[in-house]
Amino acid sequence: MISGNLARNVVPKQPKGFAPWNVFSALLLSTEEQTTLVKRVLEDYGILVHATSNVEDADKGMRSARFDLVICDFDVPAANELACLQLSNHWRGVAMGLMPGTRMNHAASKRIQLRMPKPVTVDMLVRSLKASYSNMANSRVATYRHTVAAKLVAGTLNHRGWQRTLHQVNVLNLSQTGLCLNASEPLPQGASLTMSLVLPGSASVHASGSVVWSHTSGRTGVAFKRSSCPEMKKLRERLNEWLPIDLGLIARAS
Secondary structure, three states, rough: HHHHHHHHHHHOOOOOOOOOOOOOOEEEEEEEHHHHHHHHHHOOOEEEEEEEHHHHHHHHHHHOOOEEEEEEEEOOOHHHHHHHHHOOOOOEEEEEEOOOHHHHHOHHHHHEEEEEEOOOHHHHHHHHHHHHHHHHHHHHHHHEOOOOOOOEEEEEEEEEEEEEEEOEEEEEEEOOOOEEOOOOOOOOOOOEEEEEEEEEEEEEEEEEEEEEEOOOOOOOEEEEEEOOHHHHHHHEEEEEHHOHHHHHHHHHOO
């Protein structure tokens, strides 16, 4: 087993010009035996790490903070039950599984992009991180919430066979994957929406999506339908122009 100190010494320096890692954060659910090495490697890459050995604490952490990467050690009791690994979960980050060597297909039905056999080595972790960079970067850029002055100038809601026009609806924030609305009344979860949005600079975009969560206050989360149509491409290009500097670097490098 490689010690934590050795892990610190052998992690390679990032090449000049490589896009920044320090915008990313990771949730590490691991046994004490693996935590020191994995945490040290992630931190040497500039990744902010929240480590726990308890599934309940991990789920609480996922609800209260944003994570780009989850590393789950399947020797932790009830690791299979971690909410963000379930196929029905809306979390969009990258998940790595630390798998007991004789059970590499363990948790085959979970949403895990990369599986590493235990015991984990520094080289294995570094290669897995580099392989995950583009996915983490694209997800971070796509889900960044812009609080620009966008306006919903027209909208129609369809739900269970009935249709109505949206009134008194404000856009609180938007990303490449969806937007948050504030309506005068709760919108039904699962309803579909068609919308006309006006962005700063008078650019207009037509979009469609569905209500993925709704609060009694009228705050509503809408996920855009995945599409490569010119309208959505135009939206992505405009939003990329408004990214903070560090995320702009990531968008150009990924």
